[in-house]
Amino acid sequence: LPDVFSEEFEKGVDARCREVCLPLQDNPNLIGYHYTQNPPWHPQAKSFDLWIDDITKQGMAGRTAWIDLMRQIYGSVDRWSQVYGIPIESWEEIEELEDPLRGYVNKRKHLEDRRAFMQRICRRWYQVHHDAIRRYDPNHLILGDRNTLHLQPLPEYAMRIMQPYVDVLSVNVMGPPEIVYGVLEDATRVWNGPIHLADTGAGIYTGGMPKSTYQARDLNEFEKVYAGMMRMGVEHPQIIGFGWCGFYETPHPGGRSGLVDVATGEPLPKRLEVVRRWNRWMKERYEE
Numbered sequence: 001l002p003d004v005f006s007e008e009f010e011k012g013v014d015a016r017c018r019e020v021c022l023p024l025q026d027n028p029n030l031i032g033y034h035y036t037q038n039p040p041w042h043p044q045a046k047s048f049d050l051w052i053d054d055i056t057k058q059g060m061a062g063r064t065a066w067i068d069l070m071r072q073i074y075g076s077v078d079r080w081s082q083v084y085g086i087p088i089e090s091w092e093e094i095e096e097l098e099d100p101l102r103g104y105v106n107k108r109k110h111l112e113d114r115r116a117f118m119q120r121i122c123r124r125w126y127q128v129h130h131d132a133i134r135r136y137d138p139n140h141l142i143l144g145d146r147n148t149l150h151l152q153p154l155p156e157y158a159m160r161i162m163q164p165y166v167d168v169l170s171v172n173v174m175g176p177p178e179i180v181y182g183v184l185e186d187a188t189r190v191w192n193g194p195i196h197l198a199d200t201g202a203g204i205y206t207g208g209m210p211k212s213t214y215q216a217r218d219l220n221e222f223e224k225v226y227a228g229m230m231r232m233g234v235e236h237p238q239i240i241g242f243g244w245c246g247f248y249e250t251p252h253p254g255g256r257s258g259l260v261d262v263a264t265g266e267p268l269p270k271r272l273e274v275v276r277r278w279n280r281w282m283k284e285r286y287e288e
Contacts, residue, residue: 001050001054004124006062013128013129014132017132021136031143033133033140041118049114065117065120066094066101066117070091071091083106122162126144141167142167144166144167144170146171147170148173149186150183154187156190171196176202176214176225177231177232180197181232195236197243201245201246203246219274222271223278226278227274227278247260
């Protein structure tokens, strides 16, 4: 939850992108870059308010950005004081208040102010990352954040803000096409660019499993999901590809989802044959 308005944040992102992106700028095997997973753009996300509170503490650049927004919204200190219940004579006084975001009288307006401020955080987040990557690598895709839409919805404002700064909308969703399409429908009403299914798949589990995955009962259902991903890549105009979760096997109690056994380094032949069969099918479709 960085103070995205601070000079330290901008310098930190620049240094990281110089370290990672510059050596890769001409790499023909690289597709692109992700930022992070599930940033809390939605007001119901547990870190939504925490992020705002963290960066609007006294002396932080986020506090100054908050004051700028308050001036834009309310125009006069008297009007702001009516909403927040704190008598002040100048905007500069807010810089010295211990916690100006706690003293609201009108809860509805305060929540609207928080949502408006998160939009500024969102824009700054994408702009700084985009500019730093492009500074050191003009050649590869910017894949943005990985968004698990069925667990944390992505607000329309966030998709509109990120549109100029990312090349692809990246979505995490497990399961066959009927599940994936259902998750994508709300996003595709707003997002009109490419979509990368960044984290997809199905695990054959006999015990407990993570809440974000999809349980295949057997190899036939495993194939149904993989084949469905391939068909979606052909039929849906926005989907440009997918990543299979747990490509390498991980020691998970009760079941696993990948294609290679991490303990032995050996492929799992039955699952690998499914993948090879549908990879050939995809290649033939494109050759046609």
